[in-house]
Amino acid sequence: MAPRTFLVHGLLAGLIAGFAAFLVAYVVAEPQVNTAIALEEAGSAESGHPHDDATAEQSHSHGEEAEVSRDTQSTWGLATGTILLGAVLGGATALAAAFAVGRLGTLSARASTAVVVGVGFVATALVPFFKYPATPPAVGSGDTIGERTALYFGFWALSLVAAIGAVLLARRVLPQLGAYAAVLVGAAAYLVVVVVAGAALPTVNEVGDFPADTLWYFRRSSVMTLAATWAVLGFVLTGLVGRDADRAAERLRRQELAATL
Known part of the structure; x- marks a missing residue:
């Protein structure tokens, strides 16, 4: 299979994975973000400095006075971001799989693609998250x-x-x-x-005095979103690559059979 075929498959798989990531993030992550924003705003009000420049800038970036409303951020904005990221991720992973096929011992195209997806998830999502996990609003200076x-x-x-x-x-x-x-x-x-x-x-x-349970739920939902993205990407991309490899093998078998007649 040509790299172009891998790339097309990767972009398609990435778009589907990005949409799946949006669904997971919207259901499990956005409630934790809303909780963190509420805590941030409550902390600003209790501090007695609601008009501090940094605090005001953060509040306006989430509240009704933001250039992009919170409702838009959590729906169309989130969907656009995850789908675009999924497409980029899918294309890059597919090109890596195209390079790997035939170079990983006796692994088939399907198995080689699965290995690339697995390595990509561990190296670019899971391990970096362990060292520097995601943080919600109101955490970090x-x-x-x-x-x-x-x-x-x-x-x-x-x-x-x-x-x-x-x-x-x-x-x-x-x-x-x-x-x-x-x-x-x-x-x-x-x-x-x-x-x-x-x-x-x-x-x-x-982290400061940010509630530990809210932080844990946010980070757990972040890992779930990452895992969903890579799982769907791997499932779709491996399936598409495997289907094409099976078709190519079947065409080759028929050509060899025809040559013997």
């Missing part, structure tokens, strides 16, 4: 948002590079060690890199 964003994406990039290196290492030692041992070597190498990097990078702790 506006003065450090640039630093926190840089730390997150720096660790995200490092995790991705480490995952790619681990896959290449596993592929290199595959002939000598066999599939099982090669996977263990690659996984161990990845874990060493991300654990050392995670310990070396600074920890962000700006």
Whole structure:
């Protein structure tokens, strides 16, 4: 299959995954966001400085005076963001799968695509979340948002590079060690890199007196949204790639059969 075919499949799978992410986020995450915003606004009122510049800017970004209303943010805005992100994620994952097919030992196109999706989820979603988990409104200082964003994406990039290196290492030692041992070597190498990097990078702790249960529910819903995105993306993309691979194999079988007649 040509990379273009993978890309088309990836974009389609990404759009579907983005819509699924919107549904999950709207149902399980948005109530936690609303709770956090209410706490933020209540805290501003109790502080006696409701017109502080930073507080006012945050309040206006969520309330009725915002340029984009909260209702729009939680519906069309959320849907647009998740669907666009899903399409980008799907396209990138599909191109990675196109490169991986035929290069991961004897794995089929379907299995290779599933491996790429699994590695992508762990390296770019799960592991970065463990180090720098998502935070709701009212958590974190506006003065450090640039630093926190840089730390997150720096660790995200490092995790991705480490995952790619681990896959290449596993592929290199595959002939000598066999599939099982090669996977263990690659996984161990990845874990060493991300654990050392995670310990070396600074920890962000700006929770303050924010309610622990609300923070837990928000982060749990964030993980659920990430998992839903990657699960749907993997299911659809693997299914489309596997279908095309089966059709190609069937055409080849018929051509070989015709050649023997």
